[in-house]
Every structure is written in C-alpha cells, then in structure tokens.
Amino acid sequence: MKVLIIGAGPAGLSCGYELVKAGCEVEVYEASPFVGGMARSFDLWGQRVDMGPHRFFSKEKHINEFFTTLVKDDYTLVNRLTRIYYRNRFFHYPIKLFNVLWNLPLVTIFQILWEYGRIRMFPYKNPVTFEEWVSNRFGRKLFEIFFKHYSEKLWGISTSKIDADWAAQRIKSLSLWEAVISAIFGNKGDKHKTLLDQFAYPNHGTGTLYERAAAYINEHGGKVNVKTPVQGIVQDAQGKVIGIKLADGSIVTADRVVSTMPLTLMVKSLQNVPADVVASVEKLYFRNTILAYLEVDSLDLFRDNWIYVHSPEVKHGRITNFRNWSKDLNGDKKTTILCMEFWAFDNDPIWKDQDENIAELAKKEIHLLKLVPPQTKILNAFILRVPRCYPVYETGYQVNLKKVENYLDTVENLLPIGRYGSFKYNNQDHSILMGILAADKIMQGLDTDLWKINTDVEYQEEARIKDVLIQ
Ligand SMILES: Cc1cc2nc3c(=O)[nH]c(=O)nc-3n(C[C@H](O)[C@H](O)[C@H](O)COP(=O)(O)OP(=O)(O)OC[C@H]3O[C@@H](n4cnc5c(N)ncnc54)[C@H](O)[C@@H]3O)c2cc1C
Structure with missing residues (x-):
C-alpha cells in the first residue's frame, strides 16, 4: 500500500x-x-515562538499516546491564565461569576439579570445563529459584553450570520444559572486540576511534536518532502484517484491520497465535478490571520498565556505572551515576545497593507490598552500572514459543505482531512484524530465517517489532567 499525503501539518x-x-x-x-502547518514553532530574535497561542489538550487515548510517545517527558504542565480585556478591565475566561459582578457597574449587572430572566421565559425556539444560541444560554446583555465584539472581529461578519454550530462546538455549555451554583457551592471539593486549569506544552514549542513526527516518518522508511507544493489530484478515466500532480508538473502515483490542502482548492483540481458541487464549494470561504510579533524590552508585562481583546476600539483580538508558557521557549532572553492577532479577508485593506504599517498599528494598539507602558521600548516587530486559517461557519454553510462531502465520498481512494482540508474548525487534537482515524481506515478497510470527527470540547475540558497525561 502506497499513500501520498498532501500537507505536513498535524493531520498529515x-x-x-x-x-x-x-x-x-x-x-x-x-x-x-517547514513541518507543523499552523501549529509549527520557529526561531524569532533568538528564542522559540508559535503561531499565536497553541494549547494542546485532549482526553482521547490515541491522541494522548501520539503526544506522549513523541514528546516523552519533554513538556511542561502550564498553569492556564487567559482573560478577556474589555473596557479597560480584565475578566476571567472561562467566565467566573464573582469576577464579572466585581468588574461591572451595578446597572449593567441588573441589565444582565433582567435579560437573562427574559430569555429564559421567551427563548429563541430553534436557535440557528450564534447570536441566538448564546443569548438563549446567557441572556442578551452578557452576549453583547462577552461574545459579540470578539466574534465579529474574528469572523468579519455579524453574529446574526454566524452559524450556531460554532457556539455549540466552542463555548462551554454552561448556563448562567449553573455558573451561579458553581460559584456559590464550588466544585464539590474536587482539588484535581482539570484541563481547564493546566495544559501540557512541549518545552520548545508546540511544533516540536510535529518535527518529531516528521523525523519518525523519515527514519522509518517514509519521506517528508518540504518545499514541494501539490497542484492537484490525478484521476483515471473512471474518476478513481491515482496520485497527485506537483507544482513542477510531475506526477506521483499511489494507492491512496490523503489531502489536508484547502478543501476549496482541492475540489477545483478534480475532473468532471458536477456544477452544483462546484457552486457549493465556491460558497465556502475562509478568514485569514495576520500575526504581529513584538519584542518588548521588559520581563514582566502581564501573567496571562494569552488575552482575548474584546475592546471594540482596537482592531486586534488576541495577544499571546510567550514568556508565560515554558521556560525553555525564552532561553536566556531578557525581553518578552508578544503576538497580536488581526483577522482579515483577502480584500480587506489590512491584509494588503505593508508590514511596516501593520507593525505601527500593533504598537499603537498595545500602548492604547496600556499592556505595554509608554516608556517601555518595543525593540522589534515581525509580521506573519496566515491565509485561510479559519473556515467561516456562516449560517447555511452546512448545506453547501454536505453537498461537497457527499460528492467526495464517491471519489475513490481520496481522503480529505484537517482544518482547511475538511473545512472544520479543528484544534490540533481534532486534526490529529482525523489523521489517526484516516490511517486506520486505510490500513483496516474501515468505513469510518471522517467528516463526523468533532470531539466534544466540554467533555474534554472537564477531564482531570491527571487522568489523561500524568501516569
Ligand atoms: C492563530 C492560531 C491559534 C491557534 N491556537 C490553537 C490552540 O490554542 N490549540 C489548538 O489545539 N489549536 C490551535 N490552532 C489550530 C491548529 O493550529 C490547527 O488545528 C492545526 O494546525 C490544523 O492542522 P492541519 O494539519 O489540519 O492543518 P494545517 O496546520 O493548516 O496544515 C496543513 C499543511 O498543508 C500544507 N499545504 C497546503 N496546501 C498545500 C499544497 N497545495 N501542497 C502541499 N502542502 C500544502 C500547508 O502548508 C500546511 O503545512 C490555532 C490556529 C491558529 C491559526
């Protein structure tokens, strides 16, 4: 059995x-x-950094085996601190009730409770949008404070156009009432850390995991070719996949092809795709990220691993502080590297803007939020563009995606997996699981439905870290 894999990210x-x-x-x-895809690590100004924050967590046995076999004990259990920055205040994330009450004016708290009571009596019957789903759970006011601004920055569309799927996948399904109960009565004396409190992080960056996986493949008879873009899929006269075409025009044949390249581009490379499938795939689109790295002449800026920036007065939406991950990331450096995330579509002015202008904007915004004091020097700036990294879950996207999935199921010997490979908003663990299950499917002839992989985040986060990583 010979298998070709397009893309050396976590899934591939x-x-x-x-x-x-x-x-x-x-x-x-x-x-x-490079290997590692969006989860790669790289050297910058004499230390290691990731592409934004990369927290790895999973309760799934096979995913953890993949992690522990390759990383071994070369990881740190990082205490998680992630907060929301909104209107000059910090709010804990996940939301903690007393912290919210402490930080907000009395009138806003009354509005929260009023809106919560109102939605409990008159909920949206069939919540189909992100806005409806979150409002049903937390009330309209909390939705506006904690979900609306950030989500609209991230997705670039109104929350009334974002599909409820995204909320269901990503937001801990805790109601406001459950939050009150747990704030008053605590967690029933359970002192174990959960995956929410801590996470396992490879000492030299999340990309270590993938560098080691690539090394294993190369050392055990396989071959990872970098700087080798694939142009598309090659099929025989019956439409059966027989290989891939490289950008230099050469063709490589095999028994199976696993694709983690963007689904939209991969489908366009197939032959005789029905017009309705082409029309559907053209309606699927992605959001890009611009990462602005700043080297700051300070060791002590803030304690968070990353901060969600909800404040609507700035354009960026998240800041990672690489000083707060593992000691080995920083080495002997006496400075701090921050990474600010801006999101954009291909036609947005910021996506086309020059690096120097984006760097200036990042510096201006970090000072505006007072996260770097005005007298502290920003020594360096580096801009990295990450195209197509967020599959946009606009309402109704499932209809189009389903049509594409059904069609691809009829194409023999082809397995599309991964974050943009299958148009799923995957974390690393989801992409790893897709990779593992695709391999099982190929080797054991299973009929696993790889499109269905979407592990239950909440269930995972409640797992005790002791159960899943530390033996
Ligand atoms: C800013 C940011 C923060 C994130 N934070 C987290 C986090 O905290 N925790 C977490 O678990 N996950 C996080 N993620 C998500 C995580 O990075 C992805 O889930 C993961 O990298 C997806 O793996 P993948 O293999 O599916 O896709 P990718 O990582 O995108 O890999 C696909 C690979 O295919 C290659 N490729 C594409 N087209 C071609 C072609 N034509 N020919 C050959 N190769 C091609 C690409 O270069 C890439 O290397 C984050 C992502 C981003 C962007």
Whole structure:
C-alpha cells in the first residue's frame, strides 16, 4: 500500500506516522519549507515562538499516546491564565461569576439579570445563529459584553450570520444559572486540576511534536518532502484517484491520497465535478490571520498565556505572551515576545497593507490598552500572514459543505482531512484524530465517517489532567 499525503501539518503528519508504523509506504508533500502547518514553532530574535497561542489538550487515548510517545517527558504542565480585556478591565475566561459582578457597574449587572430572566421565559425556539444560541444560554446583555465584539472581529461578519454550530462546538455549555451554583457551592471539593486549569506544552514549542513526527516518518522508511507544493489530484478515466500532480508538473502515483490542502482548492483540481458541487464549494470561504510579533524590552508585562481583546476600539483580538508558557521557549532572553492577532479577508485593506504599517498599528494598539507602558521600548516587530486559517461557519454553510462531502465520498481512494482540508474548525487534537482515524481506515478497510470527527470540547475540558497525561 502506497499513500501520498498532501500537507505536513498535524493531520498529515499524524496520519503519516500511523501509516509508517503499520508498515505502509508513505510520502508527504508539504508546500512550505517547514513541518507543523499552523501549529509549527520557529526561531524569532533568538528564542522559540508559535503561531499565536497553541494549547494542546485532549482526553482521547490515541491522541494522548501520539503526544506522549513523541514528546516523552519533554513538556511542561502550564498553569492556564487567559482573560478577556474589555473596557479597560480584565475578566476571567472561562467566565467566573464573582469576577464579572466585581468588574461591572451595578446597572449593567441588573441589565444582565433582567435579560437573562427574559430569555429564559421567551427563548429563541430553534436557535440557528450564534447570536441566538448564546443569548438563549446567557441572556442578551452578557452576549453583547462577552461574545459579540470578539466574534465579529474574528469572523468579519455579524453574529446574526454566524452559524450556531460554532457556539455549540466552542463555548462551554454552561448556563448562567449553573455558573451561579458553581460559584456559590464550588466544585464539590474536587482539588484535581482539570484541563481547564493546566495544559501540557512541549518545552520548545508546540511544533516540536510535529518535527518529531516528521523525523519518525523519515527514519522509518517514509519521506517528508518540504518545499514541494501539490497542484492537484490525478484521476483515471473512471474518476478513481491515482496520485497527485506537483507544482513542477510531475506526477506521483499511489494507492491512496490523503489531502489536508484547502478543501476549496482541492475540489477545483478534480475532473468532471458536477456544477452544483462546484457552486457549493465556491460558497465556502475562509478568514485569514495576520500575526504581529513584538519584542518588548521588559520581563514582566502581564501573567496571562494569552488575552482575548474584546475592546471594540482596537482592531486586534488576541495577544499571546510567550514568556508565560515554558521556560525553555525564552532561553536566556531578557525581553518578552508578544503576538497580536488581526483577522482579515483577502480584500480587506489590512491584509494588503505593508508590514511596516501593520507593525505601527500593533504598537499603537498595545500602548492604547496600556499592556505595554509608554516608556517601555518595543525593540522589534515581525509580521506573519496566515491565509485561510479559519473556515467561516456562516449560517447555511452546512448545506453547501454536505453537498461537497457527499460528492467526495464517491471519489475513490481520496481522503480529505484537517482544518482547511475538511473545512472544520479543528484544534490540533481534532486534526490529529482525523489523521489517526484516516490511517486506520486505510490500513483496516474501515468505513469510518471522517467528516463526523468533532470531539466534544466540554467533555474534554472537564477531564482531570491527571487522568489523561500524568501516569
Ligand atoms: C492563530 C492560531 C491559534 C491557534 N491556537 C490553537 C490552540 O490554542 N490549540 C489548538 O489545539 N489549536 C490551535 N490552532 C489550530 C491548529 O493550529 C490547527 O488545528 C492545526 O494546525 C490544523 O492542522 P492541519 O494539519 O489540519 O492543518 P494545517 O496546520 O493548516 O496544515 C496543513 C499543511 O498543508 C500544507 N499545504 C497546503 N496546501 C498545500 C499544497 N497545495 N501542497 C502541499 N502542502 C500544502 C500547508 O502548508 C500546511 O503545512 C490555532 C490556529 C491558529 C491559526
């Protein structure tokens, strides 16, 4: 069995790793010079950084085996602190009731309670949008404070157009009432750390995991080719997939192709795709990220691993502080690297703007939020553009995605997986699981429905970290 894998991110490499272990012939083709995809780590100003925050967590046995076998004990259990910055105040995330009450004016608290009571009596019957789903759970006022601004910055569309799917996948399904009960009565004396309190982080960056997976593949008879972009899929006269076409025009043949390249581009490379499927795939679109890294001449800016910036007066939406992850990331450096995230579509002016202008904007905004004092020097700036990193869950996207999924199920020997490979808003663990299950499907001839992989985040976060990582 020979398998070609397009893309050396978490999905492609976990799949390649499992296939090589099972004795399969594997070739991975990666467009960029690096492995790890969006979860890669790299050197910047003499230390290691990730592409924004990369918290790894999973309760799933196979995913944790993948992590622990490759990372071994070369990881740190990081205490998690992530807060929301809104109107010059910090709010804990996940939301803590007393912290919210402490931070907000009395009149706003009354509005929250009023709106919550109102929605409990008159909820949206079938919440289909993000706005309806969150309002049903927390009330309109809390929605406006904690969900609306951030979500609209991230997605670039109104929350009344974002599908409820995103909320259901990403927001802990805690109601306001449950939050009150847990704030008053605590967590029933359970002193164990949960995946919410701590997470396991490879000492030299999240990308270590994928560098090691790629090394394993290369050392065990497989081959990871970097700087080798794939142009598209090659099919025979019956439409059966027989290989891939590289950007240099050469063709590589195999028994199966696993694709983690953007679903939209991959489908366009197939032959004789029905017009309605083409029309559907054209309606699926992605949001881009601009990462603005700043090197600040200070060791002590703030304690968070990352901060969600809801404040509507600034354009960025999240800030990572790489000083608060593992000691090994920073080495002997006496400065702090921050990474600010701006989100954009291809046609937005900021996406096309020059790096220097974006760097200036980042500096201006970090001072505006007073997270870096005005007298503290910003020594360096670096801008990194990440195209197509968020599949946009606009209301109704499932209809289009389903049509594409149904069609691709009829294309023999092709397995699309991964974050933009299958148009799912995956974390690393979801992409790793897709990779592992795709390998099982190939080797054992299973009929696993890979489109359905979408692990239950809340269930995972409640898991005790002791149960899943520390033996
Ligand atoms: C800013 C940011 C923060 C994040 N934070 C977290 C977090 O805290 N925790 C978490 O678990 N996850 C996080 N993620 C998500 C995580 O990075 C992704 O889920 C994961 O990287 C997806 O893996 P993948 O293999 O599916 O896709 P990718 O990582 O995108 O890998 C796909 C690979 O395919 C390659 N490729 C594309 N087209 C071609 C082609 N034509 N030919 C050859 N190669 C090609 C790409 O170069 C890439 O290397 C974050 C992502 C971003 C952008």
